[in-house]
Amino acid sequence: MGVVRVGVVGVGNMGSGHAVHFTAGRVKGAELVAVCDKNPERLQWAKEHLQGEIVFYPDVDDMLASGSIDAVIIATPHYDHPTIAIKAFEKGLHVLIEKPAGVYTKQVRLMNEAAAASGTVFSIMYQMRMNPIFIKMRDLIESGELGEIRRTNWIITNWYRSQSYYDSGSWRATWNGEGGGVLLNQDPHQLDLWQWIIGMMPKRVRAFCHFGKWRNIEVEDDVTAYVEYENGATGVFVTSTGDAPGTNRFEITGDRGKLVMENDKLTLWRLRVSEKEFNATYKGGFGEPECWKCDIPTPGSYPDHLGIIQNFVDAINHGTQLIAPGEEGLKGLTVSNAMHLSTWTDNWVDLPIDEELYLEHLQERIKHSCGNKMAASTS
Known part of the structure; x- marks a missing residue:
């Protein structure tokens, strides 16, 4: 062109x-x-x-x-x-x-x-898909280094936001202005990376969103969610804008080891034999597979x-x-919508979600939202 x-x-x-x-x-x-x-x-x-x-x-x-x-x-x-x-x-x-x-x-x-x-x-x-740490995590999983995924846990609570931040715009943290809180404003990257790195989406979600728990807002500012995957793996996602100091720790466990991202460092605990193989062959009493701790080098910056x-x-x-x-933006949004819907209905939500039911609940909250539509086009 x-x-x-x-x-x-x-x-x-x-x-x-x-x-x-x-x-x-x-x-x-x-x-x-x-x-x-x-x-x-x-x-x-x-x-x-x-x-x-x-x-x-x-x-x-x-x-x-x-x-x-x-x-x-x-x-x-x-x-x-x-x-x-x-x-x-x-x-x-x-x-x-x-x-x-x-x-x-x-x-x-x-x-x-x-x-x-x-x-x-x-x-x-x-x-954040260009961050060398997340690229390496995805590579290690795609190459089979962790074996079959069994558990994923992400605590992402270092999105601290004060009341003055929310008060800086009438559209912020409102159902009619923003459509959600920490899941829509701060966490889209993590919700994208969560499924992008491990290569699979949850099959169902059970979430507990707290709305205006730490700040005077109408949307969620504290979330704990539990997910299940088709292969039997489970996951937990915890996020908040009210924790100080916060934590950013992403842990993925497979039958060949564990991968942890925290404090801009990536660590692999690699089993010499898979847990499944060890369990099938070990005949002693107390015992566990031999494990090697490896610090995974990654470049320190990205564009x-x-x-x-x-x-x-x-x-x-x-x-x-x-x-x-751009089409992949649907995946992370599906997970955040499922977390909202699970809380609103106080029940499990299967994926793909019931889009009409979600929209019905959202429109009810928009109708009663105290926020005003923002007049300016800002992100």
Whole structure:
């Protein structure tokens, strides 16, 4: 294609950073030619801080119909991701969306269908898939180093957020403005990595979400969930924005050992023979398989958001394989929707979830939400 002409929708916290990558010349094979934000203050910021031949739009439909862009980066509030993406696909535009893919799976499934019909490049901002630690974890599991997965546990409670953070925008931590709390705002990366690394989705979920437990908000800020997999493995996911200090520990156990990620370090406890083999052949009393502790070396840095943006552009220009295909945003969202629905119904939820039932419960909460729809397109 040559130089990809890119438009950014939403220049809030994330969108402004993405736009600056282009104007600073950090993205090869692309240029920023359009910016859209319905908030006049954010649009004025863009005019003052973004250099180059850029057209500024207060209306996203006008930008998408302009014929001046080849691709769009969507960095708006969560509910708008699928809506704007579908419009972009209908115009034949390539799309990169911020996480999460959306708020509810029915909406995201329609977006994925539109993407498939368009034949354009579709990616999602799952930049943590580029973290060498998670790449190595996935590699070790795919290569069979851990054998069959038996247990997964992730404690991710270092998302501390104060009340002032939630008070900084009327859309934050509301059902009608954000569609959820820690699961939708902070944890989409972990919910994506959870299934991406081990290579399988849960078959059912039982969750306990606490709404406004630590802060004066209406959505979840503390969650403990238990999941079961088709092969008999189980998993626990614990998250909160109220713990200080918090923990980030991801532990995966297989029948050949255990893999632990914590404090930016990766450790493998490898059994000399599998637990299954040891159990079948050992004839002593107390005993267990011989185990070797191995510190797994991984590089210390990765390109973060810029890496996903460059990969997106390279996929358009050269057919490079996507690191984070946009369609895969449905997987992590399915798990978070299941956690909400399990709490709302006080019951197990089988996957795939009942999308209509989820939407019914969500709409009831939106109807009574104390938040206001945000007037600005920020992420």
